[in-house]
Amino acid sequence: MTRGLMIAAPRSGGGKTTLTLALLAALRRRGVAVRGAKTGPDYIDPAFHEALTGRSSLNLDSWAMPPALLDDVMAQASTACEILVTEASMGLFDGLMEPRGARGAPADIAARLGLPVVLVLDISGQGQSAAATALGFATLDPAVRIAGVILNRVGSPRHAAMATQAITATGIPVLGAFGRDTQLQMPERHLGLVQAREHGGLDELADRLATQAERDLDLDAILACALPPRIAPMVPAVIALPPPGQRIAVANDAAFSFLYAHIMSGWRRAGAEIHFFSPLNDEGPDEGCDACWLPGGYPELHAGRLAAAGHFRHALARFARTRPVHGECGGFMVLGESLTDKAGVTHRMTGLLGHATSFATRRMNLGYRSATLRHDCAIGRAGTVLRGHEFHYATVTSPGSDAPLAEMRDGYGDPRGTGGGLRGLVSGTFFHVLSTLPAMQADTTCATDIPVPAMAQVSAQT
Numbered sequence: 001m002t003r004g005l006m007i008a009a010p011r012s013g014g015g016k017t018t019l020t021l022a023l024l025a026a027l028r029r030r031g032v033a034v035r036g037a038k039t040g041p042d043y044i045d046p047a048f049h050e051a052l053t054g055r056s057s058l059n060l061d062s063w064a065m066p067p068a069l070l071d072d073v074m075a076q077a078s079t080a081c082e083i084l085v086t087e088a089s090m091g092l093f094d095g096l097m098e099p100r101g102a103r104g105a106p107a108d109i110a111a112r113l114g115l116p117v118v119l120v121l122d123i124s125g126q127g128q129s130a131a132a133t134a135l136g137f138a139t140l141d142p143a144v145r146i147a148g149v150i151l152n153r154v155g156s157p158r159h160a161a162m163a164t165q166a167i168t169a170t171g172i173p174v175l176g177a178f179g180r181d182t183q184l185q186m187p188e189r190h191l192g193l194v195q196a197r198e199h200g201g202l203d204e205l206a207d208r209l210a211t212q213a214e215r216d217l218d219l220d221a222i223l224a225c226a227l228p229p230r231i232a233p234m235v236p237a238v239i240a241l242p243p244p245g246q247r248i249a250v251a252n253d254a255a256f257s258f259l260y261a262h263i264m265s266g267w268r269r270a271g272a273e274i275h276f277f278s279p280l281n282d283e284g285p286d287e288g289c290d291a292c293w294l295p296g297g298y299p300e301l302h303a304g305r306l307a308a309a310g311h312f313r314h315a316l317a318r319f320a321r322t323r324p325v326h327g328e329c330g331g332f333m334v335l336g337e338s339l340t341d342k343a344g345v346t347h348r349m350t351g352l353l354g355h356a357t358s359f360a361t362r363r364m365n366l367g368y369r370s371a372t373l374r375h376d377c378a379i380g381r382a383g384t385v386l387r388g389h390e391f392h393y394a395t396v397t398s399p400g401s402d403a404p405l406a407e408m409r410d411g412y413g414d415p416r417g418t419g420g421g422l423r424g425l426v427s428g429t430f431f432h433v434l435s436t437l438p439a440m441q442a443d444t445t446c447a448t449d450i451p452v453p454a455m456a457q458v459s460a461q462t
Helices: 016-030 044-053 067-077 106-113 130-140 157-168 202-216 219-225 261-269 299-308 310-320 330-335 438-443
Strands: 003-008 034-039 058-060 083-087 117-122 146-154 174-179 247-251 273-277 291-294 325-328 338-340 346-348 356-358 365-373 385-392 395-398 406-410 415-419 421-423 426-429 432-436
Touching: 003 016, 003 106, 016 034, 016 044, 016 083, 016 146, 016 174, 016 202, 016 219, 034 044, 034 067, 044 083, 044 202, 058 067, 058 261, 067 106, 067 261, 117 130, 130 146, 130 157, 146 157, 146 219, 157 174, 174 202, 174 219, 261 273, 261 432, 291 310, 291 330, 299 330, 299 338, 299 346, 310 325, 325 330, 330 426, 365 415
Parallel strands: 003 083, 003 117, 034 058, 034 083, 117 146, 146 174, 247 273, 247 291, 291 325, 325 426, 338 356
Antiparallel strands: 338 346, 356 395, 365 385, 365 406, 385 432, 406 415, 421 426
């Protein structure tokens, strides 16, 4: 039976990702069938998990995923592995203020699924005081079990001993002391880490991480902390978002890489076929497909190549005359008239929607969103309520005259105005979808009339 644990920390930037990757790499080197997962709506860390384990990494989100979907995704994540290592986002207890148990906090996932938590403590600049942090996290919520602590950014053996003695005196085990190593720092850009597919020398990094984990961590003690997740019995599988077509063309390259694994898995389980293509290689969607999806990613870094990809633009325009096309965030930007990069250079995009976007003046947009569709489109019928998030720095410099796609609200339900655009069969929005609310189950089907209702339940054999 698969056993799991969570790697968490008091805050962002405390070293969770490095420690998670080190643990994954070390366990795989041991021959353990290990898999990663990620709480929250992050795209980038799961790609690193997959690269280091050879197994896809799924997202778990207590706000954006209804309980049945959360259990189903966890059941998927727990297949074909002995150990599931779930990396927390932000701080362990950080999320919305309410509702309890569904705030989007990693602690919600740990409590619901019974995942023991290994707390990563950055002790740079402190010694015995780390015990107060560890004890506070261990006692704040009785439903969340802190199984042990890993000390991070340790300066010396004496430094580690000071913190270890104080923490173990509280009854909390110390499972390792990870030394400082600037060579293990992961390269970053404005949305987080540089993508795994762009990371040169990833095999070498994995090898260094595994070696340091073997030296600095008590791997046997960490494995002993893991327990089987508590998952509600699932007879039918749950589909987060109905497939937009029977055969779906999906852009997939360094400019378009942000597609949730649970979304794509759900499409396949509903019987849809996925056909990848690369706009950066000037490829268009397969003419045999009946829907096209442009995921988010980093089109701003490749705007020149996209502007020069004439075959891609013409093929996509031809496709969109008769079949639905949808773009999320980066894909939405590419569907517009133009994209201005951070150097102020404006590049022609596909022009299938009328807006223009820019990175020359950056402004962060971040947070949970619910979207109520105003029109039938690739992601649902009018009235469908979707949950997901926004995270982008681009600004709309010209809104165009397309019909607004959805009414937007934030994680607390406060109005955010309209979002996205619709023109003919083309739709797009900065909003990333994680799920369709089950309340819309009775009257929501996908736009191309595949008989799969939103949050549909399908046979586990499909």
